Amino acid sequence: MTVPWLPELPIVQAPMAGGPSTPELAAAVSDAGGLGFLGAGYKTAGAMRAEIDRTRALTSRPFGVNLFMPSQDDADPAAVAAYRDALAPEARRLGVDPGTPSARDDAYDAKVADLLSDPPGVVSFTFGRPDAAVISAFQERGTAVVVTVTTAEEARLASAADALCAQGTEAGGHRGSFANTLDGALPLRDLLRAVLAATDRPVIAAGGLGTPDDVAEVLGLGAVAAQLGTAFLRRPESGASALHKAALADPAFTSTALTRAFSGRPARGLVNRFLTEYSDAAPAAYPDVHYMTSPLRKAAAAQGDAGAVNLWAGTAFRDAAEVPAADLVRHLAGLR
Numbered sequence: 001m002t003v004p005w006l007p008e009l010p011i012v013q014a015p016m017a018g019g020p021s022t023p024e025l026a027a028a029v030s031d032a033g034g035l036g037f038l039g040a041g042y043k044t045a046g047a048m049r050a051e052i053d054r055t056r057a058l059t060s061r062p063f064g065v066n067l068f069m070p071s072q073d074d075a076d077p078a079a080v081a082a083y084r085d086a087l088a089p090e091a092r093r094l095g096v097d098p099g100t101p102s103a104r105d106d107a108y109d110a111k112v113a114d115l116l117s118d119p120p121g122v123v124s125f126t127f128g129r130p131d132a133a134v135i136s137a138f139q140e141r142g143t144a145v146v147v148t149v150t151t152a153e154e155a156r157l158a159s160a161a162d163a164l165c166a167q168g169t170e171a172g173g174h175r176g177s178f179a180n181t182l183d184g185a186l187p188l189r190d191l192l193r194a195v196l197a198a199t200d201r202p203v204i205a206a207g208g209l210g211t212p213d214d215v216a217e218v219l220g221l222g223a224v225a226a227q228l229g230t231a232f233l234r235r236p237e238s239g240a241s242a243l244h245k246a247a248l249a250d251p252a253f254t255s256t257a258l259t260r261a262f263s264g265r266p267a268r269g270l271v272n273r274f275l276t277e278y279s280d281a282a283p284a285a286y287p288d289v290h291y292m293t294s295p296l297r298k299a300a301a302a303q304g305d306a307g308a309v310n311l312w313a314g315t316a317f318r319d320a321a322e323v324p325a326a327d328l329v330r331h332l333a334g335l336r
């Protein structure tokens, strides 16, 4: 299937909110013939626009911007309060107080309005699907719309999009499921087959991909491109913290797991002390838990304590080497 708005190489650099996605990374990937992405999650609309401007100054090639859909979580206040109490010893140890839950919409409306006023080539959505009116408003402006899906049912619900990003359970970072649940979660190859059977939309495959063979395999199964996040984390252009980059290469970290411990939504990270101790207690309450653990994560990072920060990583984290992003794009596409 030919998709006119995708670049010549079938490699998409995953949007990675929280620091790793930078204009430099997106521009390097797009300039190399892949599709670079900015992650607008957690940012204000103004900060998102500043990153778009900077990326446009670095590359004349198309790139994408990713938005989080507003949280639909009906968080149980008692469960949120109990988790706050459970965090108290950890907060005391780090010398901070747990944070206070705040806005649940990630400034979605402001970001959509800003993007529509001067849109990038591609916009993708995570944690749900936008309204039909938002999808068509982008399409009328020539912007391709991608929706992240984690089940065949979500794929059917998102069929107005120009493409779907099928995210398997192997993926690093947050699962982009519409609801805060692991129900129906599938590993990438199974999900890809299910999504391709459920919709005629082009499908971008994401989750646990790390090598040219992995990319060739998902293209062989029918994906139009492969989206990789973890593989880009240790690149010089990545804004991942030094602590995160070091942990990905540290033999002391041997596995990854899905957890709600840091944010209240399932996300995959390297198994560290905090993940081990808090996963069972963490409620399905996003972004409440994200706000509560924020001061703890910041303090732990400042203290160089890799045991208490979220070290997002997919199952193929061992493939994440330190070469420049452009070299990785060409390597993954089988060009060298």
Ligand SMILES: Cc1cc2nc3c(=O)[nH]c(=O)nc-3n(C[C@H](O)[C@H](O)[C@H](O)COP(=O)(O)O)c2cc1C
Residues within 6 Å of the ligand: 014, 015, 016, 017, 018, 020, 039, 040, 041, 066, 125, 126, 148, 167, 170, 171, 172, 173, 174, 176, 206, 207, 208, 209, 227, 228, 229, 230, 231, 312, 313, 314, 315, 316
């Ligand atoms: C550090 C990190 C941050 C992420 N942030 C986002 C994000 O802001 N938006 C999004 O749609 N996906 C995000 N993801 C998920 C990616 O889009 C993608 O599904 C995932 O990286 C693919 O799996 P891989 O990491 O094994 O390559 C993130 C992944 C990582 C590793």
